[in-house]
Amino acid sequence: MNTLAATWDWLTDAANWSGENGVSRRLVEHLLLTVVCLALSCVLALPVALVLGHLGKGGALAVNLSNVGRAVPTFAVLVLLLLSPVGAYGWWPTIIALVLFAVPPLLTNAYVGMRGVDADVVRAARGMGMTGSQTLFRVELPLALPLVLTGVRVAAVQLVATATVAALAGGGGLGRVITAGFNLASTPQVVAGAVLVALLALAVEGVFEATRRWLAPAQTRRSTG
Template structure:
């Protein structure tokens, strides 16, 4: 409990909110690397995932690539890329690492969203004369959006957690208090940094969870219990009226 109190005291210390390594600056760096990495990964993974989901071809390759990318240790890959590209290209090495981490979740969210759609819906759209582009934009994208947002949610959380190791190669971010505090045995500082990363991930998760629920098309949302019970009551009243009239 004392360690937790010390961590809160460290966070509230005015010295942590000013200077080169001020917490707002570290937060901005963390969010910047996260946003850039996920956007680049989305530009690569989403078109490929949509194509796989729409055509039904290449799923095995996507699964194999995703599995291989998930198996690569992010910290080892970051160090390897820094050594290969040079210390002057450390930001590029970090972005490549985070992009490779985000691609599997985005790719899976894109093609599984399309695969989850009842094929009879797609057949009906073709039967009424819709083009493939119209099917993609007006049927598959709206119906596949919840799973896609779920993939984005997973990718963001993984990247937010992994950007923490960027501080090891002097990229800043919320991992800086952790990396700096470990050799100094400042465990209050280490815990404070971990709490910041955890709170950021929790807030992003809550926001994306709300967006995922909002992405479900209105026509296929499950009615709330109150609305369902109200509909049942109205239906029973109507049935009683009809029975009385018939009698």
């Protein structure tokens, strides 16, 4: 109980939220790192998954290859990158490691979503004279969007939790709160940092759930219109 009380005192102390090493700055760094890695992961994974899902070729191989990344610990990838020439380029080792970690759920969910679209609907669209790109963006993608967004949500939450490894590479983010707590032998600070990461992950989860609920009525209107 004393640890919980001390953790609450640490979190409610305004001095811990301001300054160069304050929680406010670390939170902004954490969010920025998450957004950058998520954007890069989407740029790399989604076009490949959508095209392969549309064509129905090569997707299984791509998904299986991407899933190999789940078996490799992000920390191990980060250490290897830090020991390589890439390690001299600031945040890039952390960004690369996190992007590799986020690609599998994005690629898998987008591909499965595209392949799950009713074949009769696709044939009907083609029978109406739609081109391949029109069928992809106006028929298949809207129907696959819920599963695509699920992949983005999973990747975002995983990135929030895993971005704490940036502190091990000398980067910023909420992981610095935790590592500083270990260095100071301050259990309340370590617990406070873990709580902040958990709350941020829950907030991101909530944002995506709200987005899903907001998009659901619009998708229903399109399908019944």
